[in-house]
Amino acid sequence: MKYISTRNASLKVSASQAIISGLAPDGGLFLPESIPTVTPQFIEQLADMDYAARAAAVLGLFLDDFSAQELSDFTAAAYSAAKFPVAGTAPVVKVGDSAYILELFHGPTCAFKDFALQMLPYLLTASLRKNGVDKTVMILVATSGDTGKAALEGFAGVPGTKICVFYPHGGTSNIQRLQMTTQSGDNVMVAAVEGNFDDAQNGVKAIFTDSAYAQELAMHNCILSSANSINWGRLVPQIAYYFSAYCDLLRSGVVKMGDKINVTVPTGNFGNILAAYYARACGLPIGRLICASNRNRVLTDFIRSGVYDKNRPFYLTSSPSMDILISSNLERLLYLLCGGDVELRQLMSALQTEGKYQISGQMLENLQAVFYGGCADEAATAASIQSLYAKSGYLCDPHTAVGVHVYQEYLAASKDSTPTVIDATASPFKFCGSVLSALGQTAATDDFAMFEQIAQASGQAVPSQLAELKHKAERFTQVVQPTEMKAVVSAFAAR
Numbered sequence: 294m295k296y297i298s299t300r301n302a303s304l305k306v307s308a309s310q311a312i313i314s315g316l317a318p319d320g321g322l323f324l325p326e327s328i329p330t331v332t333p334q335f336i337e338q339l340a341d342m343d344y345a346a347r348a349a350a351v352l353g354l355f356l357d358d359f360s361a362q363e364l365s366d367f368t369a370a371a372y373s374a375a376k377f378p379v380a381g382t383a384p385v386v387k388v389g390d391s392a393y394i395l396e397l398f399h400g401p402t403c404a405f406k407d408f409a410l411q412m413l414p415y416l417l418t419a420s421l422r423k424n425g426v427d428k429t430v431m432i433l434v435a436t437s438g439d440t441g442k443a444a445l446e447g448f449a450g451v452p453g454t455k456i457c458v459f460y461p462h463g464g465t466s467n468i469q470r471l472q473m474t475t476q477s478g479d480n481v482m483v484a485a486v487e488g489n490f491d492d493a494q495n496g497v498k499a500i501f502t503d504s505a506y507a508q509e510l511a512m513h514n515c516i517l518s519s520a521n522s523i524n525w526g527r528l529v530p531q532i533a534y535y536f537s538a539y540c541d542l543l544r545s546g547v548v549k550m551g552d553k554i555n556v557t558v559p560t561g562n563f564g565n566i567l568a569a570y571y572a573r574a575c576g577l578p579i580g581r582l583i584c585a586s587n588r589n590r591v592l593t594d595f596i597r598s599g600v601y602d603k604n605r606p607f608y609l610t611s612s613p614s615m616d617i618l619i620s621s622n623l624e625r626l627l628y629l630l631c632g633g634d635v636e637l638r639q640l641m642s643a644l645q646t647e648g649k650y651q652i653s654g655q656m657l658e659n660l661q662a663v664f665y666g667g668c669a670d671e672a673a674t675a676a677s678i679q680s681l682y683a684k685s686g687y688l689c690d691p692h693t694a695v696g697v698h699v700y701q702e703y704l705a706a707s708k709d710s711t712p713t714v715i716d717a718t719a720s721p722f723k724f725c726g727s728v729l730s731a732l733g734q735t736a737a738t739d740d741f742a743m744f745e746q747i748a749q750a751s752g753q754a755v756p757s758q759l760a761e762l763k764h765k766a767e768r769f770t771q772v773v774q775p776t777e778m779k780a781v782v783s784a785f786a787a788r
């Protein structure tokens with residue numbers, strides 16, 4: 294199976310080459326030339342496996358230059374009980390008549406990105422070996438909070454790699470910041486950027502597309518790669534947990550083989566929901582994909598109108614990992630919907646020059662046949678945390694709460710009672726202040742005292758990976774301008 298660029302369908306590379314490059318040289322995103330399909334038997338077999346084996350089988354559909362043995366070794370290591378210390382790895386919890394929470398936050402950083410970023414180092418280092426590349430890979434990450442830590446946690450100490458993370462100064466929670474700035478490992482670098490997430494992401498994109506700069510790095514025997522969700526190696530492990538959730542619902546008798554489920558995803562960069570789209574396209578019985586945004590509702594407006602317009606105010610919200618105005622992974626969906634690189638290039642160049650584009654009526658129809666778009670402002674997010682807790686005793690984080698709100702709205706509007714999986718993308722312990730205020734409790738001023746308050750309310754123990762931050766020293770305190778990001782990378786590469 295070959296991979297092509299969204300901006301040039303005649304550029305063909307293998308899966309491992311796509312994983313090494315991250316972004317295509319023309320600025321496009323890699324995607325498989327065709328989508329593999331599965332049989333009901335395939336899904337039934339998965340149902341009898343543990344999470345790691347399910348993931349290996351799903352990865353095998355897409356990564357045909359990796360052997361089955363390699364993939365099962367990698368998933369066994371990435372999803373071990375040491376990394377994901379909870380039964381089922383990605384358990385499904387019933388919270389309402391037809392609402393099921395898919396808990397994706399039991400990994401090392403308490404956010405769903407661990408599913409991808411615990412796998413990516415294995416996929417990337419194996420890809421380098423397969424292609425005879427004997428260079429240090431410099432992983433560049435722009436993060437709105439969770440990706441940065443999850444990538445650091447995945448790559449710290451991995452031979453042959455260096456990782457450099459940029460996050461928006463003041464744009465993350467205090468705990469998210471501490472998780473990054475206390476990161477151990479000799480091959481890691483973290484810096485805050487003056488600006489918002491898009492500034493950081495644009496800075497990273499500019500470095501990636503600067504060929505003169507690539508030559509400069511080559512002198513240090515370094516090549517660039519990305520751990521952002523634009524890397525196919527990030528996206529493909531996420532497809533697996535939708536299969537796993539379906540299998541769990543199958544096993545518990547909520548669905549029979551072939552019955553549809555819906556999926557609700559709190560969305561930012563459009564990676565997680567795109568993974569659900571791929572699972573659906575493979576033949577996993579998924580009906581609607583419910584795309585939930587926070588107050589930065591650029592995707593809601595897009596799904597409803599066909600106009601993507603990033604020219605609007607940018608809001609910092611209680612769900613900071615979704616504070617995004619340019620959802621990079623949407624480019625892959627657009628390619629699939631318009632079916633050609635020519636039209637796609639037109640849309641992307643309009644986005645570049647005018648900050649907006651409009652898709653055709655036919656594309657909009659195809660989009661709306663699958664996706665429902667909705668959003669939750671700050672008040673609705675808080676109310677949703679509160680009401681889910683009051684009704685079911687389940688305490689969710691603000692990102693998940695955005696999903697819960699939009700699902701409720703969809704349910705009220707559509708009366709569609711199909712069992713629906715709502716992704717819980719972060720642990721409530723990562724966003725204590727917002728969660729406590731939603732519950733009407735006075736939050737302690739100290740983060741670690743707040744952990745105890747959340748433990749009380751949820752009846753869950755404080756995750757040890759968060760509790761231990763109290764005793765760790767901050768190693769990275771640098772704040773830089775977007776124009777200085779290149780210099781940061783150069784200095785780190787030369788080390």
Ligand SMILES: *Cc1c(COP(=O)(O)O)cnc(C)c1O
Binds near residue numbers: 439560615719
């Ligand atoms: C990254 C993130 C999201 C958004 O996911 P995308 O794949 O970027 O759409 C949602 N919630 C949390 C907690 C995240 O870390």
